[in-house]
Amino acid sequence: MSDAFRAAPQLSAFLNFVVERTVEGRAAELKGxxxxxxxxxxxxxxxxxxxxxxxxxxxxxxxxxxxxxxGDGRGDPVQISMPVGGYVPVFxxxxxxxxxxxxxxxxxxPEPDRRAARRWAGLTLAALALGLLxxxxxxxxxxxxxxxxxxTEQVAGARSEAPAALALARVAITIPAPPSDxxxxxxxxRFSALLVDAMARFDDLVTIKAPPPGSALAxxxxxxxxIDAQGLDxxxxxxxxxxxxxxxxxxxTTSSSRSSLATLHESDLAEMARRLATRLAEPxxxxxxxARQFTTSPAVxxxxxxxxxxxxxxxxxxxxxxxxxxxxxxQEPGFYPAWAHLAIMTLAEHGAAPAAPAATPPDDAxxxxxxxxxxxxxxxxxxxxxxxxxxxxxxxxxxMLLRGAADDxxxxxxxxxxxxxxxxxxxxxxxxLYVRLDRPLEGLPLLERATSLSVARPPRYDFYAFLxxxxxxxxxxxxxxxxxxxxxxSPLSLLGQALxxxxxxxxxxxxxxxxxxxxPLFGQDPRAFLERRGFAGSVIDRILAALGLNxx
Numbered sequence: 001m002s003d004a005f006r007a008a009p010q011l012s013a014f015l016n017f018v019v020e021r022t023v024e025g026r027a028a029e030l031k032g033x034x035x036x037x038x039x040x041x042x043x044x045x046x047x048x049x050x051x052x053x054x055x056x057x058x059x060x061x062x063x064x065x066x067x068x069x070x071g072d073g074r075g076d077p078v079q080i081s082m083p084v085g086g087y088v089p090v091f092x093x094x095x096x097x098x099x100x101x102x103x104x105x106x107x108x109x110p111e112p113d114r115r116a117a118r119r120w121a122g123l124t125l126a127a128l129a130l131g132l133l134x135x136x137x138x139x140x141x142x143x144x145x146x147x148x149x150x151x152t153e154q155v156a157g158a159r160s161e162a163p164a165a166l167a168l169a170r171v172a173i174t175i176p177a178p179p180s181d182x183x184x185x186x187x188x189x190r191f192s193a194l195l196v197d198a199m200a201r202f203d204d205l206v207t208i209k210a211p212p213p214g215s216a217l218a219x220x221x222x223x224x225x226x227i228d229a230q231g232l233d234x235x236x237x238x239x240x241x242x243x244x245x246x247x248x249x250x251x252x253t254t255s256s257s258r259s260s261l262a263t264l265h266e267s268d269l270a271e272m273a274r275r276l277a278t279r280l281a282e283p284x285x286x287x288x289x290x291a292r293q294f295t296t297s298p299a300v301x302x303x304x305x306x307x308x309x310x311x312x313x314x315x316x317x318x319x320x321x322x323x324x325x326x327x328x329x330x331q332e333p334g335f336y337p338a339w340a341h342l343a344i345m346t347l348a349e350h351g352a353a354p355a356a357p358a359a360t361p362p363d364d365a366x367x368x369x370x371x372x373x374x375x376x377x378x379x380x381x382x383x384x385x386x387x388x389x390x391x392x393x394x395x396x397x398x399x400m401l402l403r404g405a406a407d408d409x410x411x412x413x414x415x416x417x418x419x420x421x422x423x424x425x426x427x428x429x430x431x432x433l434y435v436r437l438d439r440p441l442e443g444l445p446l447l448e449r450a451t452s453l454s455v456a457r458p459p460r461y462d463f464y465a466f467l468x469x470x471x472x473x474x475x476x477x478x479x480x481x482x483x484x485x486x487x488x489x490s491p492l493s494l495l496g497q498a499l500x501x502x503x504x505x506x507x508x509x510x511x512x513x514x515x516x517x518x519x520p521l522f523g524q525d526p527r528a529f530l531e532r533r534g535f536a537g538s539v540i541d542r543i544l545a546a547l548g549l550n551x552x
Contacts, residue, residue, distance in 0.1 A: 011064055013039055014057050018089050019080065030087040052377050056333040058087055166299040166332050168207045169291050170221040171199065171281075175213040181231055183261060188229045189213065191238070191269050195227070198277035201420035204303060204337035204391040205288060206281050221245055222295070223287060225280070235259040240276065242286060244294065252286045254279075275453075278422045283307045284456040299335065302328055306341040307425075310348075311458040313490040313518075321345055329378075336386035343378035343395040346371050350402055350532060375399045390420035394429055401534040406437055424454035424461070432464035438536045440468035451481075459488040463496045470499060471542065491519045499546055512547065 017039030018030055032048035032055070040053065048054060062082055069079050079092040173196050179185045192210070200208045209221055228239045241253040256272065258264050280286045284307070291300050292308075302324040309317040322345045328338035349371035369377075376399045382392035397412035413430040420426055428450035434443030447465040451457060466481035482500035485493040494515040501508035516523035521532070526549050530540045544550035 010040060010057060011061050013041075014061055015065075015080070015089075018082070018087055022089050022091075027088045032087075035087060052381055054087070056381070058082065059330055059333045166328070166335050167297050168203075168205060168303075168337070169223065169287055169295065169297070169300055170207045170209065171223045171225060171287065172209040172211060172221040173199070173225045173227070174211055175228070176226050177228065178213045179229055179231070184229050184231055184236055185213075187236070187261065187264065187269070188227065188238075190266070191273055192227060194270050194273035195225070195277055198274045198422055199281050201390060201422055202277070202281040203386070203389055204340060205283065205300075222297075223251070223290075232257065233259075234261065236261055238272075242280065242290075244290065246294070246296075251290050252280075274422050278424065278453050282423055282454055283425050284311075284454055284458070289456065299328060299338070303337055303341055306345055309345065311460075313492075318345065318348055334385055336382050336389050336392060339378045339382035339385065340389065340391040340395045343375045343382060344398055346375040346378065347398055347402060350375070372399065372403055376403070388419055390416045390423060390426055393419060394426050397433065398429065401433060401436070402532070409433060410437075424450040424457065427453075428457070428461040428464065431468070432460070433534075435464050435468040435471070436533070436535045436539060438471070438538045440471045444468040444472070459485055459490055459493045463492040466496050466500070467539075471539070489514060489518070491515055491522070494518065495543075499543065508547065 014035065017035060021027060021030055033046060035054050036042040036046045036048060036051070037044060040057070042051075042053070062084070065080060065082070069076070069081075073079070080089050081092065082089045173192055175188055175192055179188060192213075196208055196210045199206060222245055224243045224245055226241050226243060230237050230239070235258045237255060237257045239253070239255045242251040243249065244251055254276070278285065282288070283304075288304055288307070291297075292304050295301055295304075302321070305317070305324055306321040309321040322342070325338050325342040325345060328335055329342060332338075375395075379392065379395040379399045382389065382395055386392050393412050393416035397409050397416060400406075400409035400412055410433065413426075413433055416426050417430055427446045431443040431446030431450060434440065435447070444465065447461060447468060451461050451465055454461065462481045462484040466478050466485065469475075469478035469481060478500070482496060485496040485500070494511045498508045498511035498515065501511060512522075519529060522529040526544060526547075527540055530543065535543070541550060
C-alpha cells in the first residue's frame with residue numbers, strides 16, 4: 001500500500017458510508033449519486049454521468065481491502081468486500097454462524113426470529129467496529145516491513161509487480177563520458193537538459209530519467225539515450241544512440257556537426273533537442289516503434305494499441321484497445337494516460353459505432369450513458385489526474401468539438417499545444433480541428449509541420465492537410481497529400497480519394513462505393529456522417545457539392 005493510499009481519508013469515508021447503509025438495511029440506496037453527495041461530501045448538483053469519482057474510489061477501495069485482508073487483516077472475525085458490479089459491501093463472518101450481513105427483518109417474522117436478528121445485527125456491528133478500527137489503524141499506520149511468510153511474500157511479489165505493469169517506457173538520457181573540453185562539456189550539458197525537457201512532454205508514452213553525467217544508472221530503465229560530442233577543429237560533432245537495456249541492442253543512432261561552436265546559440269540547441277525528442281518519442285517515432293515489438297509492459301502495449309486502432313480504423317482493433325484501456329482504468333484509476341486514450345477511443349462510437357458492443361469498465365454498474373457523455377467524463381478525469389498532461393487536453397478538445405462547443409474545443413487545443421508543442425499527433429489534431437471548422441488557413445501550418453515531423457504518420461494527417469489545401473484552392477499541395485491517401489482504405493482516405501478524383505467519375509464512384517461499405521452511415525446519410533465527425537456546415541456543403549451528393 002502506497003503512502004498516498006494511507007493518507008487518503010476519502011477511502012475511509014467511502015467504506016464507512018457503504019457499511020453503515022448496508023447494516024441499516026438501506027443497501028438499495030447505494031447508488032453513485034447517493035455515495036458522492038452523502039458519503040463523499042459532493043454538492044447536491046453532483047452529476048455522476050460527468051464525474052466518475054465514485055467508480056474511481058470504488059476501484060481503489062477494492063484493492064485496499066484485498067491488500068489488507070491478505071496481510072494484517074487475515075485474522076479479523078469479519079471480512080468486508082465489495083464485488084465488482086455494484087457498491088454494496090459483503091460481510092464474510094469467520095467467528096461464528098453465517099456468512100453475510102442479515103437481511104432486514106419483516107413484520108411477518110416471528111418474535112424469536114426478530115430477537116435473533118437484532119442479536120445478530122449487534123454482534124455483526126460489534127465485529128465490524130473492531131474490523132473497521134483495525135482496518136483504519138492499518139490504513140493510517142506508518143509503513144513497516146511485513147512479516148515474512150508464504151502468504152505475505154506472495155502479496156509482496158504482486159505488490160512489487162503492480163507498478164511495473166503500469167510503467168510507461170522508461171528512458172534514461174545520459175552522458176557516459178563528458179568531454180574534457182569545458183566549452184564542449186557545457187554545450188553537451190545544456191543540450192541534455194533541453195532534451196530531457198522536450199521528451200518529458202510525451203508523458204503518456206515515456207518516463208524520463210536524467211542521471212548525473214558520468215554516473216551509473218541508478219534505476220531500472222528500458223532504454224538509454226547516450227549522447228556525446230567530439231571536438232573537430234573549431235566546431236564539433238554530436239553523436240546520439242538509443243540502446244535497449246533489456247537485450248543491449250542499438251536501436252537507433254544519429255549524428256550532426258557544427259563548423260563553429262561560436263555560432264551555436266541556445267535557440268539552435270533547443271531546436272536540435274526538440275527534433276530529436278520528437279523523432280524518438282512521438283507516437284509513431286523510434287521508441288514506440290521498438291516498443292510495439294519488444295515491450296513487456298501491459299500499459300505500453302495498451303496505449304500503443306489505441307494509437308494503432310485510430311490509425312487503422314479497424315473495428316476489431318478498436319474494440320481490443322477500448323477493452324484494454326477500460327481494464328487499465330479499473331486496475332489503476334490514477335493512471336491518466338488510460339483515461340485520456342479511453343476518452344478518445346469512445347468518441348468513435350459516436351462517429352460511426354463499430355459492430356462490436358461498447359466496452360465499459362466492469363465495475364461501472366449502471367453506465368448506460370451516450371458515448372459523448374462517457375468520453376467527456378473520461379477526459380475530465382484525465383485532466384483532473386494530470387493537469388500538465390497534453391494528451392488529456394487533446395482528448396477534451398476532441399470531445400468538446402463533437403459536443404458542438406467549438407470555442408471550448410479551440411481553447412483545449414491551445415492548452416494541449418502549450419503542454420506539448422513538439423507532438424505531431426497534437427499538431428495534426430489541432431490542425432484538423434481548424435480545417436473542420438472551415439478555418440483552413442489556421443490549420444494548414446500545423447498539419448504541414450506534423451506531416452514533416454512524423455515519417456510513419458497515420459493517413460488522417462494527410463487527409464486533413466489535403467482537405468485544407470483543397471478548401472483554400474492550393475491545387476499542387478492538395479495533389480501531393482492526395483497521393484499519400486491512394487494506398488489507404490480507411491474512411492477518411494476514401495473520402496479524400498473521391499474528392500481528389502475530380503472529373504473522373506469512375507474513380508470517384510469506386511471510392512464512394514468502398515466508403516459506403518466501410519461506413520454504412522455515409523451511404524444512408526452522408527451529411528450525418530460528416531456532422532458526427534465535427535465538420536462545420538459550410539465545409540459539409542462544399543464536400544457534398546463536389547461529390548454530387550448535396551441534395552435537399
